[in-house]
Amino acid sequence: MDKSLVMSLIVSSLRDPRAAAGQVMGYALGRDALWTALALVAIINTFLVLFVLQFSGPTMPLPGYFDTPLALFILIAGLTVVYVHAMYWAGLMIGGKGTLTDVLAIVVWFQILRALAQVAVIVVSLALPPLGALFSLVVAVWGLWIFLNFLATALNLKSAWHSIAVLLLSFIGLVVGLGILLGLIGGFAQGVPS
Numbered sequence: 001m002d003k004s005l006v007m008s009l010i011v012s013s014l015r016d017p018r019a020a021a022g023q024v025m026g027y028a029l030g031r032d033a034l035w036t037a038l039a040l041v042a043i044i045n046t047f048l049v050l051f052v053l054q055f056s057g058p059t060m061p062l063p064g065y066f067d068t069p070l071a072l073f074i075l076i077a078g079l080t081v082v083y084v085h086a087m088y089w090a091g092l093m094i095g096g097k098g099t100l101t102d103v104l105a106i107v108v109w110f111q112i113l114r115a116l117a118q119v120a121v122i123v124v125s126l127a128l129p130p131l132g133a134l135f136s137l138v139v140a141v142w143g144l145w146i147f148l149n150f151l152a153t154a155l156n157l158k159s160a161w162h163s164i165a166v167l168l169l170s171f172i173g174l175v176v177g178l179g180i181l182l183g184l185i186g187g188f189a190q191g192v193p194s
Contacts, residue, residue: 013113014142017149024109025102025154034104038084041111042077048118049076079178080107086173087151090166096155106150110143117143 013020029037046069088103117139125132148160148167157163 009109010113010116013109013146017146018153020109021106021150021153024105027105029101029105031101031104034101034108037108038080038104038111039077041108041115042073042080044115045076045111045118046073048115048122052118052122074184075182079174080111082178083107083170083174086170087166088155090169090173091151091155091157093169094157094162094165096157096162096166098155102154103151106154110147110150113146114143 009020009023012023049072050069084104084107085100087107088098088100091098091103121132121136121139124135145160148163151157151163151166152160155163155166157166
């Protein structure tokens with residue numbers, strides 16, 4: 001993919017997310033490539049979270065795994081994998097007809113966009129702190145609108161509103177997955193007593 005194509009896809013994602021989602025799915029990337037891309041994006045997101053925590057300072061005590069990059073990566077990647085599957089099955093439950101690969105493709109692309117947006121938020125927050133919070137809010141709302149349309153396209157849902165139902169149902173699966181992951185990561189980060 002050349003730089004102009006990537007920029008065109010970014011602009012399309014911001015203006016017409018359904019068309020962009022169709023374009024991403026149209027590349028028909030294999031599952032291996034998509035899962036690898038998801039792992040790479042999880043690595044980038046891990047470093048961004050660590051950077052934000054390092055420079056902003058937590059306002060409340062955080063669990064120990066936030067100090068361990070590998071544990072944080074496992075948490076981010078693991079939750080994303082659980083959420084991809086949860087959204088796919090929730091979409092099928094409400095009448096969607098997409099494929100797991102399509103959902104994975106749009107999630108990977110959205111995570112790339114999210115990482116770019118996070119970098120922009122960090123830059124704005126460092127350069128103009130008063131505007132940082134407002135810019136972050138705008139990015140969050142716009143990002144939600146983009147993702148709802150991505151999901152509606154990937155699952156062939158009638159509207160973005162149906163995507164909200166998918167997200168709510170997926171959240172239940174995510175909570176269960178989070179409980180399992182935190183139990184595993186907590187033991188890893190804290191160390192198993194000998």
